[in-house]
Amino acid sequence: xxxxxxxxxxxQTLWSxxxxxxxxxxxxxxxxxxxxARKLYQVLKKEKIxxxxxxxxxxxxDFAKIAFKGMKIKTITQLREFNFGIFEGLNYxxxxxxxxxxxxxxxxxxxxxxxxxxxxxxxxxxRVEKIFAxxxxxxxxxxxAIVTHAGPIKVILGDILKKxxxxxxxxxxxSMHIING
Numbered sequence: 001x002x003x004x005x006x007x008x009x010x011x012q013t014l015w016s017x018x019x020x021x022x023x024x025x026x027x028x029x030x031x032x033x034x035x036x037a038r039k040l041y042q043v044l045k046k047e048k049i050x051x052x053x054x055x056x057x058x059x060x061x062d063f064a065k066i067a068f069k070g071m072k073i074k075t076i077t078q079l080r081e082f083n084f085g086i087f088e089g090l091n092y093x094x095x096x097x098x099x100x101x102x103x104x105x106x107x108x109x110x111x112x113x114x115x116x117x118x119x120x121x122x123x124x125x126x127r128v129e130k131i132f133a134x135x136x137x138x139x140x141x142x143x144x145a146i147v148t149h150a151g152p153i154k155v156i157l158g159d160i161l162k163k164x165x166x167x168x169x170x171x172x173x174x175s176m177h178i179i180n181g
Contacts, residue, residue, distance in 0.1 A: 003181045004143040005136065006049070007153050010063040011036035011174040019091045022149075023084035024119075028058045036174035037066035043176075044068070050142040053135060055079035055149060063174075064147040073147075078131035081149035085118020110167055125166070128155040136181075153177060 011033030015022045029037070044067065054064035056075040064073045086102075087095050095103050106113045111121050128151070135146065150171040157177060158166025171177070 001141050001143075003136065003140055003179075005139075005179040005181070006044075006047075006143070006145040007156060007177040007179065008040065008063075008067065008145060008147045009150055009153055009171050009173055009175050010055075010057075010060040010147060013059050015089070016173060020089055021084045021087045021091075021095070022059070023081050023088045024057075025088050026058050029062050033059065033063065033174070034066060037063045040067040040174060040176070041069055044145070048143060049145050051139060051144045052147070053079065053144065054147040055081070055152070057081065057149070060147045060149060064145075067147065068145065076131060076135075078127050079146065079148045079152055082121065082124045082151040083115075083117075083119035085115035087115060087118070121167075124151065125155050128152045129159060132156050132159075 010029065012030045013022060013027040013033055014030050015025070015027050017030060017032075049068070049071070052064055052068045052071050052073045054060050054073050054075050056077050057080055060079070061073070061075060086099060090098065102113065102115065106115065114120050135144070153171045154166045154169045157163075157169055160179065163169065
């Protein structure tokens with residue numbers, strides 16, 4: 001049996017609905033986010049999943065508990081979202097207004113800009129790649145699920161697709177990406 005990894009982005013939060021940068025802030029799912037998890041449970045309940053991993057952020061953990069009802073879920077801190085520092089909790093317009101120079105540089109080349117009070121994007125990428133490689137290695141020939149955030153999923157898919165600008169990939173709320181290997 002080949003390895004199958006199901007990458008899942010958590011569902012909607014009140015901040016994501018308002019297009020606010022959630023990042024490392026521990027925001028809970030909205031009612032819609034919980035409903036998205038229940039719908040995913042209906043889709044995945046027939047799948048023979050050996051193990052479920054989740055970011056320890058509330059929005060991912062709660063989504064995993066609903067989508068994989070009754071299964072044991074292992075939380076992993078390294079699966080947390082990128083820390084956006086001074087951008088956390090702000091929407092695009094607020095960021096452009098408060099931090100126009102930093103935001104402009106960030107949009108042009110996020111790998112070259114360290115956000116104040118935030119995480120270095122290169123370090124984030126290494127963190128995610130390292131934990132994903134470990135999870136894949138210890139789960140050879142199994143089907144597993146990983147519930148996390150847009151950032152980690154973009155890193156993983158970007159690595160597989162050899163996409164240098166991984167941050168440009170689109171990863172919708174409550175979406176699922178399947179890696180067969």
